[in-house]
Structures are given as C-alpha cells and as structure tokens.
Amino acid sequence: xxxxxxxxxxxxxxxxxxxxxxxxxxxxxxxxxxxxxxxxxxxxxxxxxxxxxxxxxxxxxxxxxxxxxxxxxxxxxxxxxxxxxxxxxxxxxxxxxxxxxxxxxxxxxxxxxxxxxxxxxxxxxxxxxxxxxxxxxxxxxxxxxxxxxxx
Amino acid sequence: xxxxxxxxxxxxxxxxxxxxxxxxxxxxxxxxxxxxxxxxxxxxxxxxxxxxxxxxxxxxxxxxxxxxxxxxxxxxxxxxxxxxxxxxxxxxxxxxxxxxx
Numbered sequence: 001x002x003x004x005x006x007x008x009x010x011x012x013x014x015x016x017x018x019x020x021x022x023x024x025x026x027x028x029x030x031x032x033x034x035x036x037x038x039x040x041x042x043x044x045x046x047x048x049x050x051x052x053x054x055x056x057x058x059x060x061x062x063x064x065x066x067x068x069x070x071x072x073x074x075x076x077x078x079x080x081x082x083x084x085x086x087x088x089x090x091x092x093x094x095x096x097x098x099x100x101x102x103x104x105x106x107x108x109x110x111x112x113x114x115x116x117x118x119x120x121x122x123x124x125x126x127x128x129x130x131x132x133x134x135x136x137x138x139x140x141x142x143x144x145x146x147x148x149x150x151x
Numbered sequence: 152x153x154x155x156x157x158x159x160x161x162x163x164x165x166x167x168x169x170x171x172x173x174x175x176x177x178x179x180x181x182x183x184x185x186x187x188x189x190x191x192x193x194x195x196x197x198x199x200x201x202x203x204x205x206x207x208x209x210x211x212x213x214x215x216x217x218x219x220x221x222x223x224x225x226x227x228x229x230x231x232x233x234x235x236x237x238x239x240x241x242x243x244x245x246x247x248x249x250x251x252x
Contacts, residue, residue: 015174107210
C-alpha cells in the first residue's frame with residue numbers, strides 16, 4: 001500500500017533530541033487526527049526507540065539517528081535507525097525488565113512499552129552495523145469526521 | 152524539567168514539572184540524591200501533578216530512588232500521576248514497591 005504522506009529526518013544522538021523526536025512524530029501524525037491517548041502512546045514508543053539508540057546503539061557517544069515516518073489512511077509506520085553497536089541477542093533485549101545497563105538505572109522496559117503502545121514492532125539488528133526499529137500504530141476511526149474536516 | 156523540593160521534618164516532597172525522559176532523568180536523580188544526603192529522609196514523595204510525559208527512563212529513575220531511600224531505612228510514594236503515566240507505572244509493577252495516590 002502506498003503511503004499518503006512520508007517524511008525523513010536525521011539528528012545527532014543527543015539526549016535533548018528525545019523530546020525533539022517526540023514532537024516531530026506527534027506533529028506529523030496529527031494529520032490523521034488521532035486521539036490524545038493515541039498520540040501519547042506514539043510519543044512514548046518513539047521516545048523509547050530514540051533513547052535506546054542513544055544509550056545502547058551509540059553508547060552515549062556521537063552518532064546519527066535516522067527517523068522515517070509513513071502515513072497511511074488509518075495508521076502510521078515509524079522507523080528509528082542507528083548505525084551503532086547493534087544488539088547481540090534480540091530475544092534477551094526484548095525480555096521485560098532485562099537491561100544490559102543496570103548501572104545507568106535503566107528499567108529494561110523499553111521494548112515492552114513499545115510493544116504495548118504500538119500495534120506491531122519489528123527489530124532488525126546486526127552487531128557492529130546498527131539497529132532499526134520498525135513499528136506501526138493504527139488510529140481509531142470513530143471520531144466525528146464531519147467536524148474534523150471543517151478545520 | 153523544573154524540580155522543586157519541600158522538606159517537612161523527615162518527609163521530602165519533590166515536585167516535578169515538565170517531561171520526564173532519559174534527558175531530564177539525570178538532573179532529577181542528582182537533585183533528589185543531594186536532598187537525601189543533606190538531611191535524614193524517612194519518606195520521599197514524588198509529586199507528579201505537573202509531569203506531562205514519562206517514558207521508561209522515569210521508571211528507572213523511580214526504582215533507583217526507591218532502592219536508595221530503602222537502603223537508608225525510608226519509604227517512597229508517588230503522588231498524582233496522570234492516566235498515561237499511571238499506565239506505565241502499572242506496567243512496571245512499581246505499585247508493588249510503593250504507594251501510588
């Protein structure tokens with residue numbers, strides 16, 4: 001299926017850009033008129049993915065994070081990608097409360113949050129090459145469209 | 152993130168305002184740990200009335216402070232999280248460690 005709109009950005013792996021990425025995704029997704037709850041879930045999932053790239057992918061060193069979004073009539077696909085160290089054991093990384101960095105007070109809940117707040121989650125990773133998180137979210141279509149189309 | 156604190160006897164209340172993510176969590180951590188060192192705290196209350204966003208970095212921060220205060224013989228509570236914060240808090244099982252009101 002062809003997307004109805006798409007965008008691509010890249011930014012430095014700095015923690016200040018976690019909020020930036022959330023705002024960008026939220027602004028782009030707003031075209032589909034999602035509910036506030038759906039937007040909050042999307043922002044949280046994106047925040048987790050970008051934070052993972054910064055802390056784990058680039059191990060808090062310099063790097064570039066790539067974010068791509070595709071809009072479909074009733075859903076959004078978000079890809080967050082880094083060219084960092086990659087994940088050795090994806091199944092282990094997905095285990096709730098498992099963290100490879102307990103010394104940084106990480107909760108190990110990142111992937112669990114992404115899984116539960118989005119509809120699909122795919123992790124592609126290669127050690128030494130990087131990681132891509134591909135996630136999609138459907139938006140409920142039970143809103144009053146006649147009202148929203150007047151904007 | 153704006154952090155303010157209030158201490159009454161040995162109850163320390165920390166008021167957070169803004170978005171709690173990995174970026175802001177380290178400042179919150181330092182601020183709380185400094186207050187805990189300054190005086191004896193028996194109860195740490197994290198007031199989240201004005202926290203508009205939180206991801207799993209917030210969970211890491213809360214659990215970290217919980218272990219810290221517990222090792223000093225104190226307790227911790229979370230106050231006034233909004234609905235989406237509450238969802239993440241519950242997902243993490245934090246309500247088994249401390250009271251959320």
